[in-house]
Amino acid sequence: MKITLLSLTTILLLLMGCIDTNKEDNHLKLKNMSAIVHKNPGTLFDPTPYGFSHSTGTTAKGSYVFISGQSGGEDLEHRLSDDFRTQVRYALLNLKSVLAEYDLNPENVLKITILIVDHDQDKLQVWTEEMQNVWKDGKFPASTLIPVPRLALGGMLIEVDALAFMPE
Secondary structure, eight states: OHHHHHHHHHHHHHHHHTSOOHHHHHHHHHHHHTTEEEEOOTTSOOOGGGTOBSEEEEOSSEEEEEEEEEESOBTTTTBOOSOHHHHHHHHHHHHHHHHHTTTOOGGGEEEEEEEEETOOHHHHHHHHHHHHHHOTTSOOOEEEEEEESOOSSTTOOEEEEEEEEEEO
16 A cells, blocks of 8 residues: 555656646746846947947856857758848848757847958948847847858858857
8 A cells, every 4th residue: 555655646746747837937937037147348338239248148057059150041952142131131040040949049149159251341230230130129149250251161151150048
């Protein structure tokens, strides 16, 4: 009798662990996301008009997601437009697609690195505008932009990699 009662109790506890606590999980995710801090020291210029923060960090519990460089390639054939803005938009869409696989969004990105072929002020303006379209709240990730002469494939004009945070 004791063994059966113990077995039933164990099974009940296991089943309780499988109960959908989605509402609680979402609350915890939101609570942990509020632990992502964007810092722009007053002793440095304001980077937000340029689409980045000087630093981001978190003390919340969770995991990091390292995202490989995403190009501006379209669809499964990875077609590359000759238009820089189009490639920027697709690079950011591709980044969002990878984030979605983890149930994350751009607000989870702590750091991005942008590689731009033949970088100039016009391309910086396009990048900044598109960043502001994705991060509408002005809480941008920390960022490094690196001008390069060429990327992995001919026709690639931009590549964006990222480090995201997935709260527990």
